[in-house]
Amino acid sequence: xxxxxxxxxxxxxxxxxxxxxxxxxxxxxxxxxxxxxxxxxxxxxxxxxxxxxxxxxxxxxxxxxxxxxxxxxxxxxxxxxxxxxxxxxxxxxxxxxxxxxxxxxxxxxxxxxxxxxxxxxxxxxxxxxxxxxxxxxxxxxxxxxxxxxxxxxxxxxxxxxxxxxxxxxxxxxxxxxxxxxxxxxxxxxxxxxxxxxxxxxxxxxxxxxxxxxxxxxxxxxxxxxxxxxxxxxxxxxxxxxxxxxxxxxxxxxxxxxxxxxxxxxxxxxxxxxxxxxxx
Amino acid sequence: xxxxxxxxxxxxxxxxxxxxxxxxxxxxxxxxxxxxxxxxxxxxxxxxxxxxxxxxxxxxxxxxxxxxxxxxxxxxxxxxxxxxxxxxxxxxxxxxxxxxxxxxxxxxxxxxxxxxxxxxxxxxxxxxxxxxxxxxxxxxxxxxxxxxxxxxxxxxxxxxxxxxxxxxxxxxxxxxxxxxxxxxxxxxxxxxxxxxxxxxxxxxxxxxxxxxxxxxxxxxxxxxxxxxxxxxxxxxxxxxxxxxxxxxxxxxxxxxxxxxxxxxxxxxxxxxxxxxxxxxxxxxxxxxxxxxxxxxxxxxxxxxxxxxxxxxxxxxxxxxxxxxxxxxxxxxxxxxxxxxxxxxxxxxxxxxxxxxxxxxxxxxxxxxxxxxxxxxxxxxxxxxxxxxxxxxxxxxxxxxxxxxxxxxxxxxxxxxxxxxxxxxxxxxxxxxxxxxxxxxxxxxxxxxxxxxxxxxxxxxxxxxxxxxxxxxxxxxxxxxxxxxxxxxxxxx
Numbered sequence: 001x002x003x004x005x006x007x008x009x010x011x012x013x014x015x016x017x018x019x020x021x022x023x024x025x026x027x028x029x030x031x032x033x034x035x036x037x038x039x040x041x042x043x044x045x046x047x048x049x050x051x052x053x054x055x056x057x058x059x060x061x062x063x064x065x066x067x068x069x070x071x072x073x074x075x076x077x078x079x080x081x082x083x084x085x086x087x088x089x090x091x092x093x094x095x096x097x098x099x100x101x102x103x104x105x106x107x108x109x110x111x112x113x114x115x116x117x118x119x120x121x122x123x124x125x126x127x128x129x130x131x132x133x134x135x136x137x138x139x140x141x142x143x144x145x146x147x148x149x150x151x152x153x154x155x156x157x158x159x160x161x162x163x164x165x166x167x168x169x170x171x172x173x174x175x176x177x178x179x180x181x182x183x184x185x186x187x188x189x190x191x192x193x194x195x196x197x198x199x200x201x202x203x204x205x206x207x208x209x210x211x212x213x214x215x216x217x218x219x220x221x222x223x224x225x226x227x228x229x230x231x232x233x234x235x236x237x238x239x240x241x242x243x244x245x246x247x248x249x250x251x252x253x254x255x256x257x258x259x260x261x262x263x264x265x266x267x268x269x270x271x272x273x274x275x276x277x278x279x
Numbered sequence: 280x281x282x283x284x285x286x287x288x289x290x291x292x293x294x295x296x297x298x299x300x301x302x303x304x305x306x307x308x309x310x311x312x313x314x315x316x317x318x319x320x321x322x323x324x325x326x327x328x329x330x331x332x333x334x335x336x337x338x339x340x341x342x343x344x345x346x347x348x349x350x351x352x353x354x355x356x357x358x359x360x361x362x363x364x365x366x367x368x369x370x371x372x373x374x375x376x377x378x379x380x381x382x383x384x385x386x387x388x389x390x391x392x393x394x395x396x397x398x399x400x401x402x403x404x405x406x407x408x409x410x411x412x413x414x415x416x417x418x419x420x421x422x423x424x425x426x427x428x429x430x431x432x433x434x435x436x437x438x439x440x441x442x443x444x445x446x447x448x449x450x451x452x453x454x455x456x457x458x459x460x461x462x463x464x465x466x467x468x469x470x471x472x473x474x475x476x477x478x479x480x481x482x483x484x485x486x487x488x489x490x491x492x493x494x495x496x497x498x499x500x501x502x503x504x505x506x507x508x509x510x511x512x513x514x515x516x517x518x519x520x521x522x523x524x525x526x527x528x529x530x531x532x533x534x535x536x537x538x539x540x541x542x543x544x545x546x547x548x549x550x551x552x553x554x555x556x557x558x559x560x561x562x563x564x565x566x567x568x569x570x571x572x573x574x575x576x577x578x579x580x581x582x583x584x585x586x587x588x589x590x591x592x593x594x595x596x597x598x599x600x601x602x603x604x605x606x607x608x609x610x611x612x613x614x615x616x617x618x619x620x621x622x623x624x625x626x627x628x629x630x631x632x633x634x635x636x637x638x639x640x641x642x643x644x645x646x647x648x649x650x651x652x653x654x655x656x657x658x659x660x661x662x663x664x665x666x667x668x669x670x671x672x673x674x675x676x677x678x679x680x681x682x683x684x685x686x687x688x689x690x691x692x693x694x695x696x697x698x699x700x701x702x703x704x705x706x707x708x709x710x711x712x713x714x715x716x717x718x719x720x721x722x723x724x725x726x727x728x729x730x731x732x733x734x735x736x737x738x739x740x741x742x743x744x745x746x747x748x749x750x751x752x753x754x755x756x757x758x759x760x761x762x763x764x765x766x767x768x769x770x771x
Contacts, residue, residue, distance in 0.1 A: 010383055013357035030365075030374065030423060051327035051355040054752045082356025083425055086374035087739065089323040090425075091356060117357070121384065158460040158467070158496050159525050159575065160438050161589065161706065162389055162412070192526075194578050196333075196351050197389040197409060199700035242384070 011124065012079040012094055013117055015047040020074045021059060028061040028090040031083070036064050040078065047120055048113040052082075052089075061090035068097050075099045119254065121244040122213075126258045129213035129245075131179035131238070133186055134255070135171045137208040143168050143189065143237075162198075164191035168237070169204035171212060175268045177259040179214075188214055189237040202246040211247040211255045214238035314674075314734040316688055316767045318725060318742075319348055319364050319373040324355055325741040326751040326758055330698065333705030334720040334764040337402070337444075338713045339395035344369045347402055347422050348720050349391040350705075350764045354381070361387025361409070365423055370718065370766045372739060378419065378427045382410030392709075393422075394444030396451040396476065403476060404428060405440025405455040414440055416455060416471065416483060432471070432483045436460045439499040439706070444476070445507075451477040452545055456501030456513055462487055468497035468515040468538075472546045486551045488540045490563045494518050498535065498575075499706075500592040506601035509545045512628060513552065514538065514594040514606055517566075521575075530575045537571065537592065537608040538564040539628045555628045567624075567631045571610035573617060578701045584661040584670055584693035585703040588617045591644045598650045598712070602627045605635075605654060605680070607644035615639035619658055621646065623680050635680040638673075645710035647717060653678055653771035655717040657710040661693060668693040670704065672721045674769055688767055691724035691731045696760050704762065717769045725749065725763035736765070 018040040026033040040062045042055050062078060070076055076098050080091035126132060143166050157163070171186045191198035216238060240246060247255055259266055320327065331350040339345035348364035354377045355362070362375035381387045389407040396403060404417040414437040417428040441456040453476040459469040466489035473481045489497055498516030505511045517536040523529035540563065541555040542548045553563045560566075576587040590609045597603035603625050609617050621636040638658060645657040656675040663669055672689040710719040724731070727742035727749060741750040749758035 010359045013383060030376065030425060049353075049355060049357040051324050051329070054326045054756075055323075058752065080356065081358035081360065082354045082362070082375075082377045084374055084376050085321055085323050085355050085362070086372070087322045089355075159530065160458075160460075161499065161577065161587065161701070162407070162438065163525065163577065165526050165577070194698075194701050195389075196386055196700045196702070197407075197412065200386075 010081070012081050013047060013049060013120075014052055014080045014082060014091060016042045016055075016078050016080070017044045017046060017099060018042050018060070018076060018078050020070045020072050020076065023070070023072060026061045026090070027059055027088050028084050028086065030086070031061050031063065031090045038062050038064060038070065043075065045113040046077070046111070047117040049117060050114050053113045055089070059088070061088065062096070063090070063092045064096055065093055066095040066097070070096060070098070118244065121242070122247060122251070122254065123258055125213045125242050125244040126178065126255070127262065128215065129178060130216045131181050131186070131214045132177040132211065132255070132259065133171065133173050133181060133214065134175045134177065134211045134252075135173045135186070135209070137169050137204045137206050138172050139170045139206055140204055141168050141170070162195050163193060164198050165193040166190070167192045167204070175266050177211070177255060177266045178262070178264040186212070186214065186238060188212060188240050190240055200243045201241045202243065204246070210249050211251065212240055213245040214240060215245070314686060314688060314767055314769045315370070315737075316732055316734060316765055317370065317373070317737040318740060319720075319764045319766050320725070320740045321374055322739045322741065323752070324375070325749070327355065328759050328761045329353060330700060330703070330762045331764050332702055332722045332762050333390075334708055334722050335392040336709045336711060336718060336720040336766070337394045338711050338718055339400060340397040341395070341399060343713055345395070345400060345423070346370050346718065346766070347393050347395070348373070348764060348766060349388075349393055350722065351386055351388070353385065353387045357384050359383040360427060363393065363422060364764065366766070367423055370768055373766070376422060376425065378422065378425065379404070379406060379417065380408055380415065380427065380430060385409040390439050392440060392442040394442040394453065396444040396446045396453070398446045398449070398451050398477065401451060401477065403442055403444045403453045405442040405457065407438070407440065411435075414457060416453070418476065431476070431481055434461070437469070439501070441500070441502055443503045443505060445505050447545060449477075450475050452505070454503040454505065454511060454546060456503050456515070458497060458499040458501060459485060460496065462489070465493045465495040466490070466497070467493070468501050468517070470501060470503060470513050470546070470552065472551070474545060474547055484551075486546070488513055488515055488538070488552055488564065489517060491517060494520055498532070498590055500590060502592050502594050504594045504596045504604070506596045506598065508601045509543055510596065510601035510627070511542045511546050511552070512594055512596060512604055513540050514592050514608075516590055516592065525575065525577055528577050528580070530577075531572060532575050532590070533572050534570045535572070535590070536566045536569045537606070538566055539594070539606065540564045541628050565628050567606060567622060568608065571608070573609055573611040579698065579703050583616050584668055585698045586642060586661070587701045587703070587706070588642055589706070591617070591619060591642050591707070593644045593646045595646045595648050597648045597652060599652055604628055605646050605648060606631070607646050607656065609642065609644065616661065617642055619644045621656060621680075636675065636683055643705065643708040643721070645708055645719065647710045647712045649712040649715055649717070649771045651715060651771065654680060655710055655712065655771065656683070657708060657719050657721065659704060659708065659721060666694060670723060672723060674717065674719065674767070676717070676771060686769060687733050688721065689723045689732055689765065691726070695724060696762065712771070713768075715771050717771055718767070720764055720766050722762050722764050724760055726760045
């Protein structure tokens with residue numbers, strides 16, 4: 001078994017229901033058959049990025065990292081990380097419980113694996129967020145302490161193709177769904193850059209309405225700051241760097257359900273509510 | 280039940296199949312040549328639509344059938360390890376092996392290059408980890424196993440690692456060019472080297488190649504090349520002045536020098552890389568050209584075929600004579616978005632020729648020299664405007680640096696697909712000499728259209744070359760075109 005495999009703490013994003021076809025076997029040359037490998041037929045993909053959304057009906061090689069012992073013919077839910085992708089594919093399952101009614105319930109008829117993954121990401125980001133609000137972007141500006149550097153890179157920091165081009169979005173808060181927030185406005189710092197490093201981060205525009213999952217002290221932010229300056233004022237800014245950190249208004253029920261499921265009472269903003277009623 | 284099998288459901292055509300490498304009857308350097316070109320995306324990822332740009336490649340000198348490629352390819356399962364491309368049959372088929380440290384759901388790496396040292400199957404890598412944006416140096420004893428690569432060194436605030444690995448006897452040497460913003464005095468062009476990289480816990484030393492003042496930093500390109508006799512060259516841009524605004528995409532490096540430094544003892548000189556002194560100012564580092572100008576773009580535009588431009592550098596030493604070294608650099612003369620210039624030095628970098636070749640409207644220069652002295656020059660050139668704009672990938676070859684053949688490897692639309700991020704094709708591609716062959720990698724629009732690949736192409740992912748459509752694993756559902764990496768092998 002490979003060393004330093006992703007641990008249980010790293011939530012697998014590829015989840016499928018499968019049937020064990022052969023134990024101690026591998027259909028992938030790069031994966032040596034062992035007591036922990038099996039060939040599994042994918043019966044249904046529950047959650048997956050787009051590239052793996054269509055593998056139902058195919059056999060995959062699975063390294064079994066979970067505690068459940070499986071037998072040929074057993075049907076299980078596989079929570080897997082990617083491993084080897086060739087003409088066939090191999091994955092490493094951190095968990096593989098035998099299918100139970102609870103699992104059947106999570107497979108909605110016609111459920112799209114990519115959409116399911118997006119919902120799972122939203123849940124994860126909700127749980128990780130310091131504050132979750134709904135509101136409207138009223139302005140987008142350069143961070144207050146920005147100034148032009150001699151080379152025009154902004155913030156007086158090095159010119160790098162990976163520069164995030166930080167912007168501050170000022171958000172009029174309609175309601176707080178998680179955490180505490182003083183005042184009726186929140187400022188979220190986001191990268192305007194289209195560089196490979198930043199392109200998936202939400203790009204906010206004035207007038208944009210929805211749910212904002214705001215993070216303080218994201219693990220990566222401190223180191224990103226060293227590359228390009230995150231918070232010139234020294235105060236940790238809210239960020240929203242993951243695509244799931246913004247949810248449009250049509251996801252209201254889903255976000256409120258997340259709040260309720262986690263015991264967070266939504267607190268409205270009277271001023272904002274009056275503003276909305278007035279429109 | 281269906282097993283994802285090796286067989287293609289749709290084969291390109293007889294023409295493309297006949298383009299397989301012919302290793303024993305290769306063409307003469309200056310004449311027309313068959314090329315083997317393959318889309319590196321494996322069959323199991325037929326449904327992917329990622330922008331897999333910025334490719335790099337290394338061939339294992341000890342086991343030439345072992346090749347590793349890289350690109351901006353996320354883990355297809357969205358997991359916390361990013362993949363490399365591996366081939367154990369000389370590039371005829373490719374797999375992805377997710378063994379790089381990263382963070383789940385991310386692009387994986389924001390820069391990556393790799394190098395086989397030539398000792399068994401040991402592979403080294405320099406990456407920008409997309410999770411924390413740290414520069415990390417990695418190692419694996421064998422990239423064809425599923426063991427994650429080991430992090431040998433880690434630091435923040437550096438950019439564009441460019442990896443070269445070699446060996447001397449039992450010791451492995453690793454040279455990683457980068458732009459290190461931690462360097463004092465704005466002298467940021469750096470070569471991180473370990474002269475015993477195979478040690479359990481190897482030490483990397485940051486050699487500051489820049490000895491002159493700069494505008495506050497150098498350019499991101501720092502490119503090493505090494506000869507077996509111990510000669511190591513590195514080339515980089517010294518940025519001297521600029522105008523315009525980077526955030527506004529108007530930044531122009533109005534004056535830059537192209538500088539070459541050299542070490543004659545495998546990088547172990549005392550001090551290292553001080554062997555080449557410019558007689559003009561008596562400072563270490565030969566200024567091959569001075570005062571060149573070019574844009575440094577934060578994002579590509581329609582005029583540049585969606586590709587951001589920001590200079591380009593490649594350097595290669597002749598394996599037969601360490602005194603002979605070829606250099607490619609970019610500038611922007613009037614009438615060209617960016618022009619590549621090929622020059623040569625035959626006296627260990629002390630003096631340099633004028634242009635051996637220059638190519639307008641081009642980027643992603645990569646130069647290599649075979650053991651027989653054939654020069655290979657890979658680049659990508661923008662042609663046309665508007666809807667008819669194309670990206671052409673060329674391999675030029677020459678035995679004398681004067682007469683060059685021209686092999687067009689791809690000719691693809693520059694307007695589709697629309698870019699999802701910068702860089703569209705990559706801030707670099709790569710070319711290496713493998714015996715008497717050139718092996719290389721470039722990125723392009725992946726529409727399965729034989730008119731886009733004049734010398735043929737192989738796809739492992741499902742594709743219909745009659746309808747010119749990519750297909751999902753089911754063999755019927757159409758997949759939108761995207762950017763894929765393409766490996767090629769051409770007899771020198």
